[in-house]
Amino acid sequence: MTNAMELYQMLPKTNCKKCGKTSCMAFAVALMAHELTPEDCPPLKDEPKYKENYEKISEIFKPSEGATETGLIVHEDLCFGCGNCVVACPPNVANDPYGVGSGNAPRNVNKLVLTVENGIVKAQNLGECRRFGKNKILCNGCIVTCPVEAIEFV
Amino acid sequence: MEKNYHVCTGCGLLCDDIEVESEKNIVNKVYTACRVGVAHMKEARRAEADFLVDNKPVDEDTATREAASILKNARNPLIFGLGTSTNETQKIAIELAKKINATLDDTSSFCLGPLVEALIQDKLKTCTLDDIRNKADVIIYWGTDPSDSHPRQLSKHTYFPRGSEKQRGWEEERTAIAIDVRKSHTAKICGNYFFQIPPKGDAEFIDALIAGLSGKLPKTSYNYPPKKLLELANILKGAKFGVIFVGRGLIYSLENLEPLFKLMKILNEKSNFHLIPMVGNCNTMGFNKNLFAETGYVNSIKFENGTVKHGPEYSVVESLKAKTVDAALVIGSDPLLILPGSIAKNMLEIPVISVDHCETLTSKHSKVYINTAISGVEAGGSAIRMDGVKVSFEPVIETNHPSEEVILKKIMEAL
Ligand code: SF4
Ligand code: SF4
Ligand code: SF4
Numbered sequence: 180m181t182n183a184m185e186l187y188q189m190l191p192k193t194n195c196k197k198c199g200k201t202s203c204m205a206f207a208v209a210l211m212a213h214e215l216t217p218e219d220c221p222p223l224k225d226e227p228k229y230k231e232n233y234e235k236i237s238e239i240f241k242p243s244e245g246a247t248e249t250g251l252i253v254h255e256d257l258c259f260g261c262g263n264c265v266v267a268c269p270p271n272v273a274n275d276p277y278g279v280g281s282g283n284a285p286r287n288v289n290k291l292v293l294t295v296e297n298g299i300v301k302a303q304n305l306g307e308c309r310r311f312g313k314n315k316i317l318c319n320g321c322i323v324t325c326p327v328e329a330i331e332f333v
Numbered sequence: 334m335e336k337n338y339h340v341c342t343g344c345g346l347l348c349d350d351i352e353v354e355s356e357k358n359i360v361n362k363v364y365t366a367c368r369v370g371v372a373h374m375k376e377a378r379r380a381e382a383d384f385l386v387d388n389k390p391v392d393e394d395t396a397t398r399e400a401a402s403i404l405k406n407a408r409n410p411l412i413f414g415l416g417t418s419t420n421e422t423q424k425i426a427i428e429l430a431k432k433i434n435a436t437l438d439d440t441s442s443f444c445l446g447p448l449v450e451a452l453i454q455d456k457l458k459t460c461t462l463d464d465i466r467n468k469a470d471v472i473i474y475w476g477t478d479p480s481d482s483h484p485r486q487l488s489k490h491t492y493f494p495r496g497s498e499k500q501r502g503w504e505e506e507r508t509a510i511a512i513d514v515r516k517s518h519t520a521k522i523c524g525n526y527f528f529q530i531p532p533k534g535d536a537e538f539i540d541a542l543i544a545g546l547s548g549k550l551p552k553t554s555y556n557y558p559p560k561k562l563l564e565l566a567n568i569l570k571g572a573k574f575g576v577i578f579v580g581r582g583l584i585y586s587l588e589n590l591e592p593l594f595k596l597m598k599i600l601n602e603k604s605n606f607h608l609i610p611m612v613g614n615c616n617t618m619g620f621n622k623n624l625f626a627e628t629g630y631v632n633s634i635k636f637e638n639g640t641v642k643h644g645p646e647y648s649v650v651e652s653l654k655a656k657t658v659d660a661a662l663v664i665g666s667d668p669l670l671i672l673p674g675s676i677a678k679n680m681l682e683i684p685v686i687s688v689d690h691c692e693t694l695t696s697k698h699s700k701v702y703i704n705t706a707i708s709g710v711e712a713g714g715s716a717i718r719m720d721g722v723k724v725s726f727e728p729v730i731e732t733n734h735p736s737e738e739v740i741l742k743k744i745m746e747a748l
Contacts, residue, residue, distance in 0.1 A: 260370075262488035281496065284338065284365040324522065326519065
């Protein structure tokens, strides 16, 4: 995936602030964080000279198939159900400290973001995920603990 | 809410928190188990035939009687396998071996046997997986990749879970270290604490580490960066509750266990370290313990009119190589597949009885084949987890296949 610098290169670089950010670089960072979308940059969206770049950037941020509201996708062919992500996920620990938080089977699945079913991780209750909603943060608990890169955010 | 949890017998971890949905004795859904466990419960390959003699279908009585007659006519029969059998089955197998003056061995004789023996004899300090969850701050994986062999170990017991004295989480309170010849999946999780060493470099690495722990300059012939070694030594020195998980990679690379004893000694002078062998099968530990309780040895024995002989010559490899055994009863194992070809081929010259829930290379070349229930899925009993803790289980589903226990009892009776 691209980084903020590469995105910045494709933006108008005029620092017009119409997106609500202080600079095009700040907008690029907000894009990366899925905080804003390419349409939030009016010149990029409307001015013909940026058309090509607008399409390129939109392509990058197109919600991919199978992606959830937070952009989380599970590569089911890679996941082998080790449960590392389930046990490391902060909201999982907070909502079920003695079940999944302690490495055991869930005691209360109602608010769990990740569980393992038939040997493969399953995402649900995405409202609990730290990447969801207005106050989202770039949590990577489930990414760094996976031995096989089976979880990805797009 | 009390849930009805099952035990997974898919590996030596014996996870005891598995929920299963089944209908008409078919497992439909498995919760919390890893993919290995799910495959074990759902897809364990079944052979078509129930009982075969010379590859022809027969009934149970004919098969057990034929098995008994093979064993009775043998001068020195071999009993081998039992790594996935229940304790109850293993004890009957030991009785049977005694009765027919058999050679008795399991896979541990070419895996982790010597280490397990040292642990059973209290020569090394050990602890349980629950202790590790509650207390461990430094966890070393040496010559082993649990992400492949025991998929839930890091999440259920060692690195990621909260424990009574480890409430703040893995990033802050635990360090996982991998020492291996290749960057395994587990090594990847360990990040900067992966120490890659050359094949057969383990003994030297241990020596260098001991030097580092004693405040000397750690040197290796392969020029392992002394700074990194000292960094490792310092982490180990600072451990409040450390554990080393020892895998086959380390055992195969050492000529004997001396370096490991030395390392554990100095680690326990400087800090507090425990050792657990990475036993793969769900009840190899049980076999070793049960045989030790009966004979004082963990494997490679021969019964002879009430006495016990022990030595490498009674291991499966050596006894087949020297052709000292003249029949074999194989329970839940596939020696034709796992042993080196030059040794395995000698098995084709003797009558073999294969007791297994799936069709194997060995079963295909057997004179008698008996299709049994899968221990832990279709048959209940107990097994010993890799850390020595006994775990009991009920069958998850019912089957009309006889259990290994029932079959061994019938063979005994028919003798
Ligand atoms: S991003 Fe964080 S909160 Fe969301 S599923 Fe992953 S670990 Fe859990
Ligand atoms: S996504 Fe990765 S960490 Fe999570 S269960 Fe699957 S393999 Fe394990
Ligand atoms: S780690 Fe082992 S015992 Fe646990 S679910 Fe997986 S195969 Fe079964």
